[in-house]
Amino acid sequence: MMHKNFRIYGFTMENILLELLLRAYQLIFSFDSEVLNITLLSLRVSGTAVLIGALIGVPIGMVLGLRRFSGKQILMRFIDLTLRSIVNTFMGLPPVVVGLVVYLLLVGSGPLGSLDLLYKPAAMIITQLIMVIPIITGVTMSAVGSVEKAIREKALSLGATDRQAAWMVLREARMGMLTAIIVAFGAAISEVGGIMITGGNIRWHTRTLTTAIVQEVNLGDFNKAITLGVILLSMAFVINLALTIIQLRGPKR
Amino acid sequence: MPFIEAQSLCKEYSGKQVLKNINFKVQNGEIFVLVGPNGAGKTTLLRILDLLEEPSSGTVLVDGTQMNYHSAKHQLVLRRRIGMVFQQTVLFNMSVFDNVAYGLRVKGESDKSVKQRVGEELELVQLHGFEQKNALALSGGEAQRVALAQALVIEPELLLLDEPTANLDPRNVSIVEEALSRVNREKKTTMIMATHNMLQAENLAQRVAAFNEGRIERIGTFHEIFEAPSKFVLDFARLENVFSGFSRVTGEGTSLVDVGDGVQIETAFKKTGNTTVFVRPEDIILSLNPIVSSARNSFEGRIVEVSDLGAIVRLKVKAGRDFTVQITKRSFNDLQLNIDSKVFLAFKASSVQAA
Numbered sequence: 001m002m003h004k005n006f007r008i009y010g011f012t013m014e015n016i017l018l019e020l021l022l023r024a025y026q027l028i029f030s031f032d033s034e035v036l037n038i039t040l041l042s043l044r045v046s047g048t049a050v051l052i053g054a055l056i057g058v059p060i061g062m063v064l065g066l067r068r069f070s071g072k073q074i075l076m077r078f079i080d081l082t083l084r085s086i087v088n089t090f091m092g093l094p095p096v097v098v099g100l101v102v103y104l105l106l107v108g109s110g111p112l113g114s115l116d117l118l119y120k121p122a123a124m125i126i127t128q129l130i131m132v133i134p135i136i137t138g139v140t141m142s143a144v145g146s147v148e149k150a151i152r153e154k155a156l157s158l159g160a161t162d163r164q165a166a167w168m169v170l171r172e173a174r175m176g177m178l179t180a181i182i183v184a185f186g187a188a189i190s191e192v193g194g195i196m197i198t199g200g201n202i203r204w205h206t207r208t209l210t211t212a213i214v215q216e217v218n219l220g221d222f223n224k225a226i227t228l229g230v231i232l233l234s235m236a237f238v239i240n241l242a243l244t245i246i247q248l249r250g251p252k253r
Numbered sequence: 254m255p256f257i258e259a260q261s262l263c264k265e266y267s268g269k270q271v272l273k274n275i276n277f278k279v280q281n282g283e284i285f286v287l288v289g290p291n292g293a294g295k296t297t298l299l300r301i302l303d304l305l306e307e308p309s310s311g312t313v314l315v316d317g318t319q320m321n322y323h324s325a326k327h328q329l330v331l332r333r334r335i336g337m338v339f340q341q342t343v344l345f346n347m348s349v350f351d352n353v354a355y356g357l358r359v360k361g362e363s364d365k366s367v368k369q370r371v372g373e374e375l376e377l378v379q380l381h382g383f384e385q386k387n388a389l390a391l392s393g394g395e396a397q398r399v400a401l402a403q404a405l406v407i408e409p410e411l412l413l414l415d416e417p418t419a420n421l422d423p424r425n426v427s428i429v430e431e432a433l434s435r436v437n438r439e440k441k442t443t444m445i446m447a448t449h450n451m452l453q454a455e456n457l458a459q460r461v462a463a464f465n466e467g468r469i470e471r472i473g474t475f476h477e478i479f480e481a482p483s484k485f486v487l488d489f490a491r492l493e494n495v496f497s498g499f500s501r502v503t504g505e506g507t508s509l510v511d512v513g514d515g516v517q518i519e520t521a522f523k524k525t526g527n528t529t530v531f532v533r534p535e536d537i538i539l540s541l542n543p544i545v546s547s548a549r550n551s552f553e554g555r556i557v558e559v560s561d562l563g564a565i566v567r568l569k570v571k572a573g574r575d576f577t578v579q580i581t582k583r584s585f586n587d588l589q590l591n592i593d594s595k596v597f598l599a600f601k602a603s604s605v606q607a608a
Contacts, residue, residue: 153305154343158356159333159407162325168355172346 023223024230034204039231042208045121045195046188049128050136054181057133061087061140061180065148065173066166087141090134095127099194102127106198119206123198128191132184139183143176144169175247182243189236209235254317256281256443257302257411262311264297264467271297273467275311282441284433286454286475289464295447296340298464299413302445303337304328315411333360336409340416340447342396344388349380349399352388356407374402377432394425401429405436412436414446418453423561426453433457452562493569493577494532500524507549507602516573519549520605528607534567534579536604540597541588548599552576556594559585572598 027035064087067080104110106118106126117123151172155165192210199206201215209232216225255278262275272294279285287295300306302313307322314320315334321327336356345352353371362370375381378398383391388399397417404412414433418426434457436442448454454461455475463470463478471478496512502523503509510518510530520530538544544551554572566585568578576598590596 150341150343151345154339154345155355155359156328157303157305157332157335157337157339158359158403159329160355160359161329164359168345175346 020223020226021230024227027224027227035228035231037204038207038209038212038228039235041121041206042189042210042232043235045124045199045208046128046185046191048125049132049188050181050185052125053129053132053136053184057136057184058140058177058180060133061137061177062144062170062173064137064141065144066169068148084141087134087138091138093131093134094193095131095191095195096193096197098130099127099197102130102194103197118198119200119202121199121206124195124206124208127194127198128188131191131194132188135184135187136180139180140173140177143179144173146176147172178243178247182240182247185239185243186236189232189239255279255314256283256316257445258314259298259302260312260314262298262301262308262313264294264301264306265309271467272301272308275469277462277469277472279443279445281443282437283459284437284444284446284457286458286461287445287447287464288449288451288454288461293464294467295464296415299337299415299445299447302411303335303413304332333407334409335411335413336404336407337413338397338400338404338415338417340419342393342400344391344396344399344403346387346389348384349375349386349388349391350384352399353402353406356403360407370406371402374406377405377435378402379428394421394428397421398425398428398432401432405432408440410443412442412444414444414448416447416449418448418450422559426450426560430457450560450562493534494537495529496531496574497527497529500526500528510605512574514573516552518605519602520607521601521603522607524607530605530607532576532600532605534577537576537578537598537600539568539570539578539580539584539588540599541595543597544599546599547601549602550605551597551599553595553597556590556592556596559590559592568596570596570598 064080064083102123103118105112106115106123107113108118117126148169151169152165155168156162160168190210192214195206195208196211196214199208199211201207201211207215209228213225213228213232216222216228258278259275262272263270264272275294275298277285287298289295297306301308304320304322312319315331320331345355350371353374354367357367357370371384372381375383378401380395380398380402383395383399388396391399397420401417412433417433418429421429430453433444433446437444444457446457458475460472461475461478462472496510496516496518498510498512498518500508500510500520502525503519506523508520508522508524510520510528512518512530518530518532538546538548543553552572554570554576556568557571557575558569560567561582564582565579566582568580568585568590570576570578578598588594
């Protein structure tokens with residue numbers, strides 16, 4: 001192993017990359033069971049977090065995006081403004097901070113310590129969930145808000161009831177909601193700081209692609225680190241490709 | 254009894270008076286056209302008539318009943334009798350058929366009658382065969398025709414049109430105008446239309462209301478208003494080339510008005526200070542090459558908009574500022590002009606008039 005690692009310094013940059021890519025694919029298609037385990041866990045944790053996050057964040061984003069307050073409801077407008085600002089602030093929440101807070105909640109002596117979730121995939125899902133809910137909410141909110149006025153007025157003017165018009169607004173914002181999910185999945189699958197703290201990067205149990213990469217780099221095994229990086233990128237690409245295809249299928253030309 | 258009547262309508266947005274004491278009556282089956290510059294309040298008036306906005310004061314009567322801006326039920330009933338075509342075309346991300354069917358489906362009409370009515374309206378706007386296309390994949394003109402079909406499918410008693418042909422090419426304009434006159438003729442639909450297009454106003458309107466700065470300056474037939482025009486209406490009919498800026502007197506006894514975007518207009522009169530000037534579109538000469546002439550004003554620009562008015566063609570040319578120029582259809586064809594063609598404009602200092 002060490003020998004191979006040293007050897008790469010003798011190559012030109014292009015050759016190094018090419019060789020590493022080749023080795024990466026070799027490793028992927030040799031179905032190394034540990035790599036498979038790591039990959040599936042990454043998918044499971046981020047996929048579950050995004051799925052639950054969508055179930056929570058999309059409806060909240062819809063409500064916030066649809067809400068309109070007339071000039072007189074000053075209190076409601078203030079609450080609305082505050083909620084939006086909170087969502088927007090939390091969209092940029094540093095994952096390590098989320099990880100730290102979740103850790104403190106779940107640790108044995110913490111308030112939720114009795115649940116015994118720390119260093120288990122559930123803790124990682126919770127961490128990523130907290131991270132993706134504001135992203136999904138915020139993007140949904142702005143997608144709905146951006147079509148709200150024009151579509152609502154159009155629908156009302158064609159004789160729709162308020163409810164029918166609101167439904168149409170949500171329907172027209174559907175591509176924006178898909179974008180919310182793509183963005184959230186991208187953030188979750190590439191996240192490392194939070195799940196490192198709450199999952200602990202335990203081999204066969206809580207090691208994901210990102211935490212494994214950090215580990216391999218620390219150990220000096222760049223081959224494996226890059227292999228995992230290639231898997232991570234390829235996976236993100238395939239999933240985004242699928243979602244983008246759905247998005248583009250919208251208007252048929 | 255008039256079909257719709259506005260009584261002392263006023264609208265204020267955060268202290269700014271957008272509509273000032275608007276009064277008019279529109280008879281059943283009449284086409285009533287609102288003309289006037291951007292920001293004159295035409296759109297706001299149409300939005301109030303479609304119950305999308307509430308007037309600050311004043312009332313609107315429909316069939317003698319006062320419009321109520323607070324009862325959702327009353328609004329729904331009225332909106333189903335009123336159709337509106339917005340200036341910015343908004344269509345739903347679904348098929349053309351579903352877009353047009355929307356106004357019928359929200360009322361719970363049967364599939365059979367929906368199919369028949371949608372078919373009729375698409376025929377009217379000459380989009381037969383477009384049923385299954387996605388509405389967002391249409392050209393601007395086609396999209397606006399779908400929007401017209403959407404509004405017409407509910408067979409409104411009153412149709413509100415906010416500059417429905419403002420961004421369309423001549424062919425689409427004529428399809429829309431034809432559809433409008435046919436609907437008005439056959440179904441006696443009352444229409445209130447805002448437009449910038451004077452020829453359209455002349456062709457379609459039974460009566461015209463000249464709007465300016467939130468007020469109706471005059472109401473009458475097109476000819477009453479524009480044939481014995483007041484100075485105001487005259488400026489306003491030729492409104493396209495109105496420029497304001499700082500004027501200074503030159504050594505030659507003329508003035509140079511700096512109207513911004515690098516454009517200086519030379520005038521035959523002497524004036525120092527802020528001024529507004531206008532140039533009639535027909536006083537501007539257009540050519541493909543730089544013009545050597547006695548005209549003191551010459552500019553190079555590109556055509557950004559073409560509107561076909563039959564024998565004449567009106568062009569919008571961007572030469573720093575936007576100029577409206579009028580030429581015959583024949584010259585237009587001979588010069589092989591098109592959007593983005595490079596052209597030169599020239600006009601005499603004496604053609605520049607103080608507003």
